[in-house]
Amino acid sequence: VPRRFYAADALEVGPVLLNKLIVRGARAGRIVEVEAYRGFDDPASHAYRGLTKRNATMFGPPGRLYVYFTYGMHWCANAVCMPDGTAQAVLLRALAPVAGVDEMRAARPGIHLDRHLASGPAKLCQAMGITGDHDGADLVSGDDGLTIVDDGVPPPEVPGVSPRVGLRSAADLPWRWWVPGDPNVSRARFGPAPGPSPDQPARRRRAGDRAPRGRR
DNA sequence: CTTTGGATCGTCT
DNA sequence: GACGATCCAAAGG
Numbered sequence: 709v710p711r712r713f714y715a716a717d718a719l720e721v722g723p724v725l726l727n728k729l730i731v732r733g734a735r736a737g738r739i740v741e742v743e744a745y746r747g748f749d750d751p752a753s754h755a756y757r758g759l760t761k762r763n764a765t766m767f768g769p770p771g772r773l774y775v776y777f778t779y780g781m782h783w784c785a786n787a788v789c790m791p792d793g794t795a796q797a798v799l800l801r802a803l804a805p806v807a808g809v810d811e812m813r814a815a816r817p818g819i820h821l822d823r824h825l826a827s828g829p830a831k832l833c834q835a836m837g838i839t840g841d842h843d844g845a846d847l848v849s850g851d852d853g854l855t856i857v858d859d860g861v862p863p864p865e866v867p868g869v870s871p872r873v874g875l876r877s878a879a880d881l882p883w884r885w886w887v888p889g890d891p892n893v894s895r896a897r898f899g900p901a902p903g904p905s906p907d908q909p910a911r912r913r914r915a916g917d918r919a920p921r922g923r924r
Numbered sequence: 925c926t927t928t929g930g931a932t933c934g935t936c937t
Numbered sequence: 938g939a940c941g942a943t944c945c946a947a948a949g950g
Binding site: 779782876 | 945
Binding site: 925926928929930931933934935936937 | 938943946950
């Protein structure tokens, strides 16, 4: 995926990142869920309050990986968008494992079902072995061992859409997208798959299909 | 299947 | 000093 792909608004890049592959060595996963984070105009973004040591990568050139540490134990990874100087990013929230599944399982002991290997932003980093060491990695050159490639599978014509997960502020903005019907999409409080998608008959009701309930 | 609470620490106020 | 762009085990239906 070329540099110019990322040099756009995260609201545009997010949905078209779906179904692309993230590759690290033998491991590869298809991106099936993402969220957009903008900058000064997005209160939920790490970049909202300006440049800091942690979020510096978000303010740098597009096509790099922004990795941050949260909850005292988890890493999460984003693809940086917009030209150098403007902070935006797309959070990678879930993968469908495609290759190197043995390595992913080794990185996540105790997980048996493939669809649980990378069905969340921190799980994704564990499965791929992504840590703070990869903050700033160039996804375009692949020089740091991480790349995002297009293997010809197009993004969904009509992705699933919902508000972003786990936020206090800006909790209403519908900036989360996923591949409809994909079993690797994270279980969230807001529902996957509004209606039956073209090729998916009719799924049984799931926890996430309900309207958001109070608290949080 | 769902809900609840604990873990755990860097970052910014 | 408070709070996360989270995950999992445990416990209850």
